[in-house]
Amino acid sequence: MRAIVIAVFAAAVLAGDANAQEMTGAQMFRQNWTSAETASDGLGPIFNEASCHACHWFGGGARIRVRPDGEVAGAGVLLRHTFVDGTGDPHYGVQLQNKAVDGVAAEGVADLSALQVAGGLTRFLASVRFASGPGRTAGITMSLRAAPALDSTALVARVSNAAIIKGADSQDKNKNGISGRVHLLQVPGERPKIGRFNWKATAPRVEDQVANALWFDMGLTSTAHRAPQGECTSRQEDCLNAAGSQSPDLAPDFTDNEIAALADHVRSLVAPPTVPDQPQSFADAGCNSCHTPYMETEDGGSVALYSNLLLHDMGEGLTSYGGEGSARPTEWRTTPLVGFRGQLPDHRYLHDGRAANIDEAIRWHGGEAQRSRDAYMALSASEKLKLTSFVLALMSSMPVPPQGE
Ligand code: HEC
Ligand code: HEC
Incomplete structure (x- = not known):
């Protein structure tokens, strides 16, 4: 090596x-x-x-x-x-x-x-x-x-604070093993702000x-x-x-x-995504508990985002060793899945780019997403392909910005 x-x-x-x-x-x-x-x-x-x-x-x-x-x-x-x-x-x-x-x-x-x-x-x-x-x-x-890729940034910006807060379940009251929480950023002398951008939701x-x-x-x-x-x-x-x-x-x-x-x-940079038909396995495997298909916007509408913008404990396999803000080492913001990144050359997935494709990204899921990962692993090869093809289509649902001068 x-x-x-x-x-x-x-x-x-x-x-x-x-x-x-x-x-x-x-x-x-x-x-x-x-x-x-x-x-x-x-x-x-x-x-x-x-x-x-x-x-x-x-x-x-x-x-x-x-x-x-x-x-x-x-x-x-x-x-x-x-x-x-x-x-x-x-x-x-x-x-x-x-x-x-x-x-x-x-x-x-x-x-x-x-x-x-x-x-x-x-x-x-x-x-x-x-x-x-x-x-x-x-x-x-x-x-x-x-x-x-800055392909979901504009959509994330439109989501209302209320919608992010509404999705949180930090005590796992609904007992589904998933306890997403809002990343509250402490600003000296000001009210805490809700983080939504970056891999650990560190910018409001x-x-x-x-x-x-x-x-x-x-x-x-x-x-x-x-x-x-x-x-x-x-x-x-x-x-x-x-x-x-x-x-x-x-x-x-x-x-x-x-x-x-x-x-x-x-x-x-963002054009409205064309959302493909969602296979049943996406909900059956519990992907939608974190990758929430739609989020409410500030103006009362909704955007397809496939993220709840909350922090989740993703297990030791995905630790950053050091925390950021109040996000612990194993906590990451659910990555929005819509965009154009699926079409970019040399693009890789997860916070450090370790995953070459969507199958690898899912197999790194642990912690609160362990059950969901296991459900994915239990699918037949053709069901797996159907699910990963759907996610790739979501990540290719927007046109790539023009590359001219
Ligand atoms: C040296 C590489 C580098 C440069 C230069 C850079 N960025 Fe980034 N950018 C990153 C990384 C890495 C992240 C993720 C940071 C994190 O998660 O903490 C990021 C995150 C972002 C995000 C958040 C996207 C989202 O949806 O969460 C935006 C917006 C952004 N950058 C815009 C810019 C702009 C505008 C500039 C120029 C002023 C810039 N970046 C320069 C590496 C870079
Ligand atoms: C408990 C919440 C949770 C569940 C359940 C979950 N995910 Fe994720 N997902 C995340 C988080 C958080 C990340 C970011 C992890 C990182 O980058 O280290 C992520 C990242 C991803 C990525 C990589 C995106 C990118 O652009 O880097 C894909 C693909 C993905 N998830 C698909 C799925 C699929 C498919 C399922 C269902 C089998 C699923 N996820 C279930 C929270 C979840």
Whole structure:
């Protein structure tokens, strides 16, 4: 088994001067940002990629290739390193930034390899080659996150808070073995917010995640994240020095209007899905207890989503080792199943992309979904194929966004 670096296959470069004020959301999404051209300090000092597009290729998600010998290459996979309680590494913070602007050392590079486990399933192993700092801290756990395709994001945004709360059954009062709960995000000085985006439902609004992405993944500031040093910690002196001349009072790199334009672009990627006929086995196997076909929207309508947007304990096989917000290591948000990701090249499934196809994704289900997984395993080969074909059709129920310039 050999491991290689997570490499970017390619990145689209936009010609011309970058000035966020004059760009549309689509252009900002594709733009390769640099350290000099924006209002505050621009890209970095440390970052993962210079554009949204590098990880969310034309609005899709991570592109991952696993070779027969276990080599994993891809774009759009992040490494989080935290203690079990979710606090970040004291030197490197919660996310490994593998790139840096000139004169600043990157944190390190994660080498990924695929490990065959029981039943022909594959899990990914990450080992980090640190490029700066003290190296691995005792007690720090590592967990991968694949960039999700942004194909259900606009639909998730429309669901009402009331509908999410209504689906929760954290005490399992109906005794079906499933105890989904709302991810309540604590915001100092404010009422808790309901998380709905990301693999652990850690962001309440598209705008929040856009600002998170700019800051954590690219080191770009906004009103939500003003610190020009981005995710570098107080122990990373070269990073602090590089950002140090920038006053936090300077206008942020992105105004609220620019964040809104980026969020509008993300929401524009989605066309109404054409939902195929649902086979009886989907309900019989209990998939619909979590992958709820329809959710009520803020305006009183409904959207086909195939998710309740709740957190579920998915068992030790799917642990992230560290928590996020109040989500425990084994808890994940039910992934919406509608979209266009089923048609994307090099797309893989589950939070770290370990599943090559839908059958593998189902076979990783454990914890609250164990019963459902077992019901799937008990189906005949042709019934299994009918069910996975249905899910693939759901995930191909929207047209792929245009790939032109
Ligand atoms: C380095 C790779 C990377 C870059 C660059 C990146 N993302 Fe992401 N994105 C991710 C990952 C990984 C997640 C999942 C994070 C999680 O679950 O905690 C994500 C999640 C999201 C989501 C949530 C989708 C949903 O439906 O739950 C949105 C929206 C998003 N990104 C938009 C953006 C935008 C806009 C940009 C550019 C400003 C961007 N991302 C840049 C990797 C990236
Ligand atoms: C207890 C709730 C629950 C049940 C029951 C359940 N799932 Fe899931 N499902 C989840 C969660 C949570 C995830 C995300 C897990 C992760 O990424 O680690 C998920 C992920 C998936 C994915 C991967 C989606 C992607 O794009 O990565 C597929 C496919 C899927 N489920 C299909 C099914 C099918 C089919 C059934 C019935 C046999 C089922 N699930 C039953 C909660 C559930």
